[in-house]
Amino acid sequence: MDLLCETSDDQILDVLNNVTHIWISHEHPDHFSIPFFKKFAKQINERKIKILFQETKDKRVVQFLKNLSIDYFELKDNIDLKLDDHFSVTCIQDGFYDSALLVTHENEKILNLNDCDVTTQNKAKEIFSKTGEVDVLLTQFSYAAWKGGVANKKWRVEAALEKLQTVGLQISIFKPKFVIPFASFVYFSNQENSYLNNSINKPKDVVERLKDSISHIIILKPNGIFSGNYEADSNTRAIEFWSQKYAEIEQKKLNVYDTVNEELICESFKRYCDRIAIKNNMTFIAMIRSISPIPIFNAVVVKVLDLSITLKFDYVAKKIEQTAEVPMICL
Numbered sequence: 001m002d003l004l005c006e007t008s009d010d011q012i013l014d015v016l017n018n019v020t021h022i023w024i025s026h027e028h029p030d031h032f033s034i035p036f037f038k039k040f041a042k043q044i045n046e047r048k049i050k051i052l053f054q055e056t057k058d059k060r061v062v063q064f065l066k067n068l069s070i071d072y073f074e075l076k077d078n079i080d081l082k083l084d085d086h087f088s089v090t091c092i093q094d095g096f097y098d099s100a101l102l103v104t105h106e107n108e109k110i111l112n113l114n115d116c117d118v119t120t121q122n123k124a125k126e127i128f129s130k131t132g133e134v135d136v137l138l139t140q141f142s143y144a145a146w147k148g149g150v151a152n153k154k155w156r157v158e159a160a161l162e163k164l165q166t167v168g169l170q171i172s173i174f175k176p177k178f179v180i181p182f183a184s185f186v187y188f189s190n191q192e193n194s195y196l197n198n199s200i201n202k203p204k205d206v207v208e209r210l211k212d213s214i215s216h217i218i219i220l221k222p223n224g225i226f227s228g229n230y231e232a233d234s235n236t237r238a239i240e241f242w243s244q245k246y247a248e249i250e251q252k253k254l255n256v257y258d259t260v261n262e263e264l265i266c267e268s269f270k271r272y273c274d275r276i277a278i279k280n281n282m283t284f285i286a287m288i289r290s291i292s293p294i295p296i297f298n299a300v301v302v303k304v305l306d307l308s309i310t311l312k313f314d315y316v317a318k319k320i321e322q323t324a325e326v327p328m329i330c331l
Helices: 009-016 034-046 060-067 121-131 153-174 194-199 203-209 232-247 262-279 282-291
Strands: 021-024 050-054 072-075 080-082 087-094 098-105 108-114 136-140 178-183 300-304 309-314 319-322
Touching: 009 034, 034 060, 050 060, 050 087, 060 072, 072 087, 087 121, 098 121, 108 121, 121 153, 136 153, 153 178, 153 194, 153 203, 203 232, 262 309, 262 319
Parallel strands: 021 050, 050 072, 108 136, 136 178
Antiparallel strands: 080 087, 087 098, 098 108, 300 309, 309 319
16 A cells, blocks of 8 residues: 655654654554654654553563664553643543554543444444543544455455445544544555555545534535634645545556565464564473374464465475465455
8 A cells, every 4th residue: 555645754754853753553664664753853852752652561672762862752541641731632542553643632532532433322432431522523534454355346446445444433432523534545456456456535525525514514625724613614625635536546557566486475474483483382382282182283284375376374284385285365
């Protein structure tokens, strides 16, 4: 996937000159960009920008930041952190790795749900019990993952509709004055998956679907500023901007990746097994696998589509081979 609109280095530097904190919601590369921090570590340090990240057991992210001498603060789940006398943030951990952020400024509240799986009333009410009603809600507005093969457009149409219904559900629970659809300004850019673009939601779809809701839908374009009021002209210009970007997708050059041969796959798998063996007792794991009444530590069977072969990866036995078994997944 690629962004519909890329941010230049100069634009990034302009942003860094005007912020004091950067929040990372989770480790996925579209939220935690290692190249970004390596490239702009000097500017982040010079500006004394502090990184906010949820407290985790593995400490991988904060260790990475520490190696770059970047200042950080670990946010404890559901504990307010005061940044000054009038401004505080609260991290709300979700699932195994994700998190949302509640920003409170005096009597105003902004909730960024990010990628959190808030798709049911029960889940929304669980988070609402920690946030109460909010003034501004930031949330996803379209799917950004695989949704069926070329012929299965029905799945994609349903997935897109489900995203809009989810935004409606969130509005009904959190009752925000404003909703900013902010995650999903992307397109599927691989030659193999570009068909997935045929049902994605666009900002104008969000506005149309939720025009009768209790919230104003605020569409922003790059470098846009939300003043705290609904401005129809600004919204219209932003919708027109994004409509043009979506219209340009069909003219964009798609990414094409070289085929990786079986020999290289086998070499990579061997290195993978060696890395696992460094930190794990493989003899013990093999014993557990042999006596466990439930399938555990089993081999993985993958169909490699471009090579027209099916491979069985057994990381316990450090063995890889072609097989006629039914694959668990196709890649």
